[in-house]
Amino acid sequence: xxxxxxxxxxxxxxxxxxxxxxxxxxxxxxxxxxxxxxxxxxxxxxxxxxxxxxxxxxxxxxxxxxxxxxxxxxxxxxxxxxxxxxxxxxxxxxxxxxxxxxxxxxxxxxxxxxxxxxxxxxxxxxxxxxxxxxxxxxxxxxxxxxxxxxxxxxxxxxxxxxxxxxxxxxxxxxxxxxxxxxxxxxxxxxxxxxxxxxxxxxxxxxxxxxxxxxxxxxxxxxxxxxxxxxxxxxxxxxxxxxxxxxxxxxxxxxxxxxxxxxxxxxxxxxxxxxxxxxxxxxxxxxxxxxxxxxxxxxxxxxxxxxxxxxxxxxxxxxxxxxxxxxxxxxxxxxxxxxxxxxxxxxxxxxxxxxxxxxxxxxxxxxxxxxxxxxxxxxxxxxxxxxxxxxxxxxxxxxxxxxxxxxxxxxxxxxxxxxxxxxxxxxxxxxxxxxxxxxxxxxxxxxxxxxxxxxxxxxxxxxxxxxxxxxxxxxxxxxxxxxxxxxxxxxxxxxxxxxxxxxxxxxxxxxxxxxxxxxxxxxxxxxxxxxxxxxxxxxxxxxxxxxxxxxxxxxxxxxxx
Numbered sequence: 001x002x003x004x005x006x007x008x009x010x011x012x013x014x015x016x017x018x019x020x021x022x023x024x025x026x027x028x029x030x031x032x033x034x035x036x037x038x039x040x041x042x043x044x045x046x047x048x049x050x051x052x053x054x055x056x057x058x059x060x061x062x063x064x065x066x067x068x069x070x071x072x073x074x075x076x077x078x079x080x081x082x083x084x085x086x087x088x089x090x091x092x093x094x095x096x097x098x099x100x101x102x103x104x105x106x107x108x109x110x111x112x113x114x115x116x117x118x119x120x121x122x123x124x125x126x127x128x129x130x131x132x133x134x135x136x137x138x139x140x141x142x143x144x145x146x147x148x149x150x151x152x153x154x155x156x157x158x159x160x161x162x163x164x165x166x167x168x169x170x171x172x173x174x175x176x177x178x179x180x181x182x183x184x185x186x187x188x189x190x191x192x193x194x195x196x197x198x199x200x201x202x203x204x205x206x207x208x209x210x211x212x213x214x215x216x217x218x219x220x221x222x223x224x225x226x227x228x229x230x231x232x233x234x235x236x237x238x239x240x241x242x243x244x245x246x247x248x249x250x251x252x253x254x255x256x257x258x259x260x261x262x263x264x265x266x267x268x269x270x271x272x273x274x275x276x277x278x279x280x281x282x283x284x285x286x287x288x289x290x291x292x293x294x295x296x297x298x299x300x301x302x303x304x305x306x307x308x309x310x311x312x313x314x315x316x317x318x319x320x321x322x323x324x325x326x327x328x329x330x331x332x333x334x335x336x337x338x339x340x341x342x343x344x345x346x347x348x349x350x351x352x353x354x355x356x357x358x359x360x361x362x363x364x365x366x367x368x369x370x371x372x373x374x375x376x377x378x379x380x381x382x383x384x385x386x387x388x389x390x391x392x393x394x395x396x397x398x399x400x401x402x403x404x405x406x407x408x409x410x411x412x413x414x415x416x417x418x419x420x421x422x423x424x425x426x427x428x429x430x431x432x433x434x435x436x437x438x439x440x441x442x443x444x445x446x447x448x449x450x451x452x453x454x455x456x457x458x459x460x461x462x463x464x465x466x467x468x469x470x471x472x473x474x475x476x477x478x479x480x481x482x483x484x485x486x487x488x489x490x491x492x493x494x495x496x497x498x499x500x501x502x503x504x505x506x507x508x509x510x511x512x513x514x515x516x517x518x519x520x521x522x523x524x525x526x527x528x529x530x531x532x533x534x535x536x537x538x539x540x541x542x543x544x545x546x547x548x549x550x551x552x553x554x555x556x557x558x559x560x
Contacts, residue, residue: 040256044265047253048272050212050245053301055276056283057215057242059394061184061235062408063284063293065177066398067164068156071108072096072149092153097146111171112146148172158404160288167228174518176228178511181395183232185511187239189504195244196251196497197362204252204493209305211245216302223294243504246273247496254484255492255550267423270477274419277412285405366487366495369558371543375486376495378538380502382479385535386439388506388513389446389472389528393465396514396524400465401458414466415473422474430544431485435478439536442471446529450522464525472532485545488557506531 071092096108154165163169169176199207218238225231250269257265287293366376397407425434449464487495516523543560551557 040265043256044253044268047249048268049304050208050249051269051272052276052279053212053215053297053304054242054246054249055273056280056297056301057219057238058184058391059277059280060284060293060297061180062395062397062404063159063162063280064290065163065169065180066159066404067162067170067174067177068154068159070152070154070165070170071110072113073151073153109146109149110152111149113149115145115147158288159290162290163228163231166290169228175515178515179232180235181391181511182508183236184239185391185504185507187236187241188243189501189508191240191244192247192500192504193244193494193497195241196247196493196495199248199251199493200491204248204255207248208245208252211241211248212301212305215241215245216298216305219294219298219301223291223298243500244497247500248493250480251484251493251496254481255489267419267426267477270419270473270480271416274412274415277415278409281405281409281412362491362494365491365554366498369554371558371560372554375542375557375560376498378541379479379483379486379499381538382435382439382535383483383499383503384506385531386472386475386479386506387503388510389442389468389532390476391507392510392513392524392528393446393469393472395510396465396517399514399517399521400462402462407462410462410466411469414470418470418474419477422477426481427546430546431478431482432539432542432544435475435482435539435542436536438471438475438478439532439539442468442475443529443532443536445471446525446532450525450529453522453525456521468528475532475536482542482545485548485550486543486557486560488551488554490553 073096092108094114096113098108149171152168152170159165163180164177195207195211215238218234218241222231222234222238225234253265253269283296284293287296365372367373394408394411397411398404400407422434445464445468449461449468452461452464483496483499484492513524513527516527545560548560551560
């Protein structure tokens with residue numbers, strides 16, 4: 001079906017007057033070419049190909065810093081001749097103590113070993129291994145002193161190499177594993193707002209093109225990291241660009257679509273992120289080394305940059321900067337669909353470029369008017385809660401019972417029915433109701449997971465986490481679409497960047513919330529559930545945007 005034909009009244013409103021060309025809004029252009037016509041579909045295909053690598057940048061730390069089963073390895077025992085005849089298990093038994101869990105299960109100590117120098121006499125070396133007391137193998141019958149481990153044995157059945165195993169981020173250094181996520185999200189925090197401002201100032205396409213290329217090069221640098229400090233620095237720089245590029249991509253996509261067709265395009269970009277999630281699981285399963293994972297991501301992402309050239313520079317932002325009617329004609333001709341040629345010929349776009357004051361808008365302008373201020377604050381709080389819970393549940397996958405790859409894959413796949421169901425409901429149920437219900441139920445699922453985790457019930461905990469991910473991912477899509485529809489065009493990218501700044505604060509907090517599970521397993525789920533429940537109630541203060549046109553100016557945003 002082609003775009004709807006203009007009515008006689010609309011044609012009259014677009015005819016030139018004696019004083020000059022008639023005024024034409026971006027919505028009238030969308031009416032001419034279709035709210036989601038062939039042109040927009042081509043644009044969306046290109047934008048979706050750029051969104052897939054965004055999932056790789058954001059979620060790869062689940063595998064990069066994964067920590068397999070490990071325990072202390074007493075290398076000092078190798079100094080004694082005759083030890084080569086001892087089995088590996090007996091060697092561990094006589095050099096590494098065993099710790100008991102809350103359920104009474106024993107495992108070799110992760111961080112301590114027996115003080116071998118204290119209990120062995122080099123003069124007895126010829127009789128090894130028989131000189132070692134048999135009671136060493138019994139964790140309850142010896143009282144030899146312990147010393148910290150100097151080296152570790154890592155199980156390589158699941159991961160060949162990770163950042164944690166390469167640089168021994170265990171025991172006293174175990175907390176350093178969280179620095180990957182923290183620095184990445186800190187980069188997102190620093191970069192999201194400036195990139196939004198740059199896209200408002202210089203154009204979405206230019207920012208997407210240059211940023212995507214730099215991301216590929218930085219990821220290549222991460223794969224070649226000579227040390228942990230360099231690795232953390234490059235991850236910060238990747239975060240500096242990745243979220244901002246995703247936000248600009250999402251904003252550009254939504255600006256190309258008319259108000260009656262925002263349902264499917266908004267979900268398509270989210271589904272492309274989920275596709276990246278699923279592909280990352282397969283990549284990590286087949287390429288078990290963290291450096292090869294990053295190298296593959298860098299090369300594939302570099303190829304996807306070519307899709308940027310398919311994205312036209314004409315958008316709502318560009319229309320706002322048009323200075324002449326001829327520029328407007330060039331813009332509508334560039335889209336180049338035969339269905340709207342009769343529109344372009346009799347009418348021209350008027351010079352609707354904003355005043356110099358409009359072009360200097362900043363995030364502070366969102367706080368100057370009461371309604372905009374209220375909406376912005378509520379959106380920011382919801383972004384903090386949703387991002388913390390969403391990424392927290394994903395990153396906490398490694399602490400769940402069962403296989404990490406299967407759990408991580410299920411976490412991604414459960415989002416597909418969530419997004420498909422959401423696509424069917426977005427035009428039927430109010431945005432506010434969807435956001436409230438998904439967050440409230442998602443918070444309840446997290447609290448249920450906390451109860452199961454306390455009783456160490458493996459699969460019920462996993463099932464509750466999947467239900468929570470299903471619901472929280474729905475609220476993530478709702479808040480993305482909701483934010484774009486509430487904020488006016490003049491400061492939309494800047495406003496989305498501001499909201500994402502608060503979202504990144506939640507993401508920076510989530511690895512440390514997960515780290516609390518070492519002290520009390522249900523802690524992360526309790527905090528995620530409490531935040532989601534509280535933020536959902538604040539969403540009642542937001543205006544409804546279903547079926548309404550995007551606000552263009554600050555005044556439009558204030559009237560919502």
